[in-house]
Amino acid sequence: MQENLQNVLTQPSATLSSSGISVDMLRLDLLHPVVSGNKWFKLKEYLSEAREQQKKVLATFGGAYSNHIVATAFAAKESGMQSIGFIRGEPGKFPSHSLLTAESYGMEIRYISRNAFRDTAQIMKENDHPSIYWIREGGYGILGAKGAATILNLVSLSDYSDIACATGTGTMLAGLLKSALPNQRLTGIPVLNNADTIRNEIHQLLTTAERQKNFSLQAGYTFGGYARHTPLLLESMRSLWEAERIPSDFVYTGKLFFAVKDLVSKGYFAEKSKVLVIHSGGLQGNASLPLNTLPF
Ligand SMILES: *Cc1c(COP(=O)(O)O)cnc(C)c1O
Numbered sequence: 001m002q003e004n005l006q007n008v009l010t011q012p013s014a015t016l017s018s019s020g021i022s023v024d025m026l027r028l029d030l031l032h033p034v035v036s037g038n039k040w041f042k043l044k045e046y047l048s049e050a051r052e053q054q055k056k057v058l059a060t061f062g063g064a065y066s067n068h069i070v071a072t073a074f075a076a077k078e079s080g081m082q083s084i085g086f087i088r089g090e091p092g093k094f095p096s097h098s099l100l101t102a103e104s105y106g107m108e109i110r111y112i113s114r115n116a117f118r119d120t121a122q123i124m125k126e127n128d129h130p131s132i133y134w135i136r137e138g139g140y141g142i143l144g145a146k147g148a149a150t151i152l153n154l155v156s157l158s159d160y161s162d163i164a165c166a167t168g169t170g171t172m173l174a175g176l177l178k179s180a181l182p183n184q185r186l187t188g189i190p191v192l193n194n195a196d197t198i199r200n201e202i203h204q205l206l207t208t209a210e211r212q213k214n215f216s217l218q219a220g221y222t223f224g225g226y227a228r229h230t231p232l233l234l235e236s237m238r239s240l241w242e243a244e245r246i247p248s249d250f251v252y253t254g255k256l257f258f259a260v261k262d263l264v265s266k267g268y269f270a271e272k273s274k275v276l277v278i279h280s281g282g283l284q285g286n287a288s289l290p291l292n293t294l295p296f
Helices: 002-007 037-052 067-078 097-104 120-127 142-154 171-179 195-203 231-244 253-265 283-288
Strands: 010-012 022-027 057-062 082-088 107-112 132-134 162-167 185-190 215-217 274-279
Touching: 037 057, 037 067, 037 132, 037 142, 037 171, 057 067, 057 120, 067 082, 067 097, 067 107, 067 283, 082 097, 082 120, 097 107, 097 283, 142 171, 162 171, 162 253, 171 185, 171 195, 185 195, 185 253, 195 215, 231 253, 253 274
Parallel strands: 022 274, 057 082, 057 132, 082 107, 162 185, 162 274, 185 215
Antiparallel strands: 010 022
16 A cells, blocks of 8 residues: 555644644545555554564454454455454444455454453464464554554654644554654544553553653543544534545544644644644544434
8 A cells, every 4th residue: 555655645724723823634544545544554564574474364353343453454455465353242233334344355254252352362372373463453562653653754744843643542642652753742632531541551662762752642532432422523523524625533533633623722732833633544434323424
C-alpha cells in the first residue's frame, strides 16, 4: 500500500479552528477505503519481521467490529500470506461487516469464548505453529509504535505546536511521540474508559527519554465507552461532513474531532497554536450503524 501514500494530504479544518488557533488535519483515511490509515502504519513493521522470519500466516486477535482484524487480513493478502483472526465471543446471527470484509481478504475466522479470550497466551500456545507470526490485539507493541512513528514523515512537522490523535491501545500515540519534536505537545483522546491503565501501557512502548516528552491524555470524550455513541456525537460528525466534506467514524475520529473542537473552545490550546489532528481512518466501522444514520 506504499504507493497510496500520495493520496494522503494535510488540509486546514475551518470547523475545528478558531480565530487564534489553526487546526490542520492529516487525512490518513484517504490511504485506503477500507483499511484504517493508522492500522496499516502499525502493521508494517510486524509484516517485515514476519517476512524476515519466513512466516506464512499472520494470526491476531480482535472483536467482531475490529479495524485491526480487517487491516491484518488485507495486509496478509497483499503480502501473499494467510491470516487467522481469533474473534472474541460467539458467532452472531449475522457476521459483522468487518468480519465479512476480513473473510473476503481470505482470513480464517475462529471464534473464542469471552472467557477463553482473556488468556491470549493460552490461545497462542494451543494454536501455535512454526509458520505463524502472532500479532497482539489492536497491533499493540513496540514494532507497532515504530511503524506509527513514520506517520509524521508525511507532514511538515516543525510547523506544529500540537498534535492530537484518538487513542485505543495507545500504540499510535506512542509512535507519534517517538517522532514528535521536543517543543511539541501530543494530546491523546482515549476512546475507551481506560484512563487508569492506558498511560502505563503507553509508557511500556517508550524509552526513558521518550517518557519525558510532552504528552497529555484528555479523558471525558468516550461518549459512554468503546463504540458507544450519542445523538450529540452523530450530530457533530454530520456537521463536519456538511461543512467540509470530511467523513469520520463514531468509534475513533468522531470522538477525536469533537474533543479537539471542545478543547479549542475551552482554551486548552494556547493562542496562535498550530494543531495537527490525525485523521486515522476507520470509516468502515460506520457500517455497523443502521443504514442512513450518516450522510457518508
Ligand atoms: C485503531 C484505531 C485507533 C487507535 O489506535 P491505537 O494505536 O490502538 O491507539 C485510532 N483511530 C482509528 C481509526 C483506529 O482504527
